[in-house]
Amino acid sequence: MSEFPPTPQSTDAVDHVSDETLRKLIGYQMKRTFNVLQADLTETLEPFGLRMLTYTALILIVDNPGLRQSQLAEAMDIERPNMVIVVDSLERRNLITRNTADYDRRANSLKATFAGRKLCEMANEAVKAHETRMLLGLDENARNRLIEALQIIEKSLAKKLTG
Amino acid sequence: MSEFPPTPQSTDAVDHVSDETLRKLIGYQMKRTFNVLQADLTETLEPFGLRMLTYTALILIVDNPGLRQSQLAEAMDIERPNMVIVVDSLERRNLITRNTADYDRRANSLKATFAGRKLCEMANEAVKAHETRMLLGLDENARNRLIEALQIIEKSLAKKLTG
């Protein structure tokens, strides 16, 4: 009222955090996007007792009956030791069977059970809904270009690591 | 020679793993791409003794001198308890200072040191090179559309989680 307007306080408080420098980096944006994506997908799969890794493994076993753990690990790009507990958890729930392969007694032949295939189908529906929700702001073209761009980047970096 | 052509072996061995079902899912492709991206970025930052989290935190502190840990945690979308060790490691290397703020004695005011700013600049150069390497297969348009698409997805899902 009768006072002077408040003088700017002699603090160095930050009122708005600028992440301009970071926003320019694809890697940072990819991390942010992947984080919310993973959170939403985790929530989507929770009712089925599945996680991203177990869901992915289940699909691959359903689509490729008889594959070995090492093939599964390579396809999912995770280390064999880490595959063990993923397969453990699917087997424990009777979603897959894990039998010594007759063509190579070192290998485990993985196959989905009937229950495993049914659960996978149900989860697929939920995941489809999750993807639809996620891609709401993108038209068909934009979606295709996105997946293309991601594949190109994956190849660029995978090539670099190999060569 | 005089034998019949080899009869198909009665095994159920899988010679090629099909991930067709998965490739359709953006989430799966995003995970694959993010994984190679993160591996490459980790390697890129290793010479500077930085990781993705510490690098990101350092940039934000450089660009926003005086911000609090809680603001930093919110900007990076990680929990405050997890922020502590990130800031610890930056402070231990004298890349930042962590002082009680004069406007609120509960808060830590974070500022980059000269060494911190210099290291950040050098790391920025290396990360720029990493991004260039990564985006080799994409023209300017494709890069912009990619970052746009990622931002749209982030917003779609963040909105969903909030509302």
Add this chain to the structure above:
DNA sequence: TATTGTTATACTCTATAACTATA
């Protein structure tokens, strides 16, 4: 010798509860 699956182990990232000191 090389490979498959396994165990043990360790490190990073993430998430929650509870404490302290300040507001």
Add this chain to the structure above:
DNA sequence: TATAGTTATAGAGTATAACAATA
């Protein structure tokens, strides 16, 4: 009472070395 930072803790994901069984 609410918030900022902290501690302790636990769960996932990821990575490597080493072993037994098998090829």
